[in-house]
Amino acid sequence: MAALDIIKIKSLTKRFDELTVLDHISLNVKEGENLVVFGRSGTGKSVLLKCIIGLLEPDEGEIYIKDKNILKLNIKELNEIRRHTSFLFQGAALYDSMSVHENLEFTLIKRKKNTPGEIDEKVHHTLNLVGLEDAIDKMPSELSGGMKKRIGLARAIITEPEIMFYDEPTTGLDPISSKDISELIISLQKDLNMTSIVVTHDLVCAKIIADRAIFLKDGTIAYEGTLNELVRSKDKFLQNFFSTDLIKS
């Protein structure tokens, strides 16, 4: 059975004043698929994710999540969609004034679907998944950059979303944690049939998780294919991008 397109993007355009960041991008993501988004810094990868989840308003185009045009929804309907999605921000975006424990339980408490006991259980279980059970009572300011990322990931997945948006989930992590996180993403896809869009520069991470990859350049999808096709491409630009990336990682 062919999987459904859970995300559909039609001719998405986003400008900031004179700067056109996304230029008529069309893209579909299948249910259960892991899509990796490559692109040099400042090409609009984060902007793309933020448009999809409704944080930024596109200038043109349509965006469908689970067949709902999110640009036409009111805030209540949009929030209903957002119950099924999660976002890992590039800088983790942990709530500074809350401990790790409070960060993780915050959304669950607000959604009022679980008992306090269940929430506690989930917090411990999720922290265990990202390997940071010891940090439960720490404040975000006491965590290293890599730990913040992992707590950010824990906070995103604790709600068991159907769709995950990862903005550079492994940037700034050491190679081993980076590999662990990538494997966690894969296992989430397997266990929960999660759909993911993953922005990354990390080829090791991409190798582990990518079902398909796209490459953003000059506001458009310049290349699309399996990771192998992109990496083995004869195209000068791609060769250049991936060779420098390999040396770094």
Place this chain on the structure above:
Amino acid sequence: MKLPHHYSKRRLTTSEIIYNFFATLTGITVFNIQFFKDLFLPPYEIREVKKQMNELGIKTFPIVSITGLLIGLVLAMQSQPVFARFGASDFLPGAVAISVVRELGPVITALIFAGRVSSGIGAELGSMRVTEQIDAMEVSGINPFNFLVVTRVVATTFMLPLLTIYVIFIALFGSYFAILLTQGMSFEYYKNAVVQSIEFRDFIPGIAKTFVFGYIVGIVGSYKGYTTTGGTEGVGRASTTSVVVASLLILVFDTILVKLSLMIWPL
């Protein structure tokens, strides 16, 4: 919400300044309307309001205590020789009390509150904005405006009147202390003089306007913080401009409200 142009190092053209002015004006108006919309919408974040009342209000008591004491002390010290010169020393407690209750207590407390709390809210929400914490709340389906802004503005609106009443009492003690040192007076006599001179029409307008000042402190800090752009530098700017704008607005509204209260309760 449409944000004003990015601040930049280069000087802005006149049309950009005018654009920014009106963008800010519309921004603030929309922000205020949003506040009253969300105020009456569930969820009611009672716990968070209590937390902010403690954070923004209770923790301000120490600093306003000193201020209150000094206002009373200085005011009585300054006025005492003047009243003595005109042979009106008996009127001194009442005169000090009226100025403290009607004007100095409310306004100085509000200005101190603006200095500490408006800047604090501006910096806190500003840093939450630039580090995408507010976005994180939004994408998880939680209304960040309700959770962050409404709670803080409610807290400041109700804490400032309490702080002001407290400051007025402390200032009256300060003034007694000064009078005791300079001309000597029994506390009983002082107390009676104060109680007799202050009337309902002094106290009510004095306290009533502090609700407005408290609202200003909360809403200005929140607006500046919530709409911060331009990274860490922007956070600093949000914090300092909050104090400046809140203080100015407090003085402007004080003038308006004093005029208004004199029309309602003529002296």
